[in-house]
Amino acid sequence: MDAQLKRGILDVCVLAAIKNEDSYGYKIIKDVSPFLELSESTLYTILKRLEEAKMLVTRSVEHNGRLRKYYHITNNGLARIEEFKEEFKEMMTVYKFICKEDIDD
Amino acid sequence: MDAQLKRGILDVCVLAAIKNEDSYGYKIIKDVSPFLELSESTLYTILKRLEEAKMLVTRSVEHNGRLRKYYHITNNGLARIEEFKEEFKEMMTVYKFICKEDIDD
């Protein structure tokens, strides 16, 4: 998908990926990739941004002798998802406008 | 709507606004605004970009003693709209992923 179109949906996608269960970077990529291409550099940039915005909190857990960083969604993060759903309704309106201009082909 | 979410849809929206009938800046704003907020600075930036990308061509017409700039969509522009429709299908998939993670609230 076009990079521009991804903006504004990628961060919500990451939040959705940790909504029901805390997760970590590598797993998030595996979970989201089938729906939306997501590179490591993009993901870690997003995770940092979401943490700064207090939409998630982190916790480091030892796994196989190494630290694995788990991400946990906050109420702010949950609210962001709900906000997105409202925004998506507007997106649908715009989509209909684009298609409407298409009727008399 | 969030500025980031607009990316990737704004330019297609402008193309859709001139698809059936050549139009000019001021009119495009009036036509698109009810569906998607669009300022003059944003529009003229987009129009310039679309012209550079050969998705539209321009033509200046005298109107009330002043030049009014009309925009006409090209085949490239029409193709861009079709491409967007395909991309929007992917957007729907992502939206479903986001909502799916929401079932067991």
Place this chain on the structure above:
DNA sequence: ACGTAATACATCATATCACGAGGTATTATA
């Protein structure tokens, strides 16, 4: 034993783009 892939984290520079602020000019209206 040795390379390659997978797991797992992170940073930086670059390019793209929406938008506010600012600018110019004419016509209509209150």
Place this chain on the structure above:
DNA sequence: TATAATACCTCGTGATATGATGTATTACGT
């Protein structure tokens, strides 16, 4: 005689997706 509406345009700023790059361990095939 202002003020709004019509109509055009540019510039700087901030947000952000992504490739390139780096570090380190474990698993696996040959």
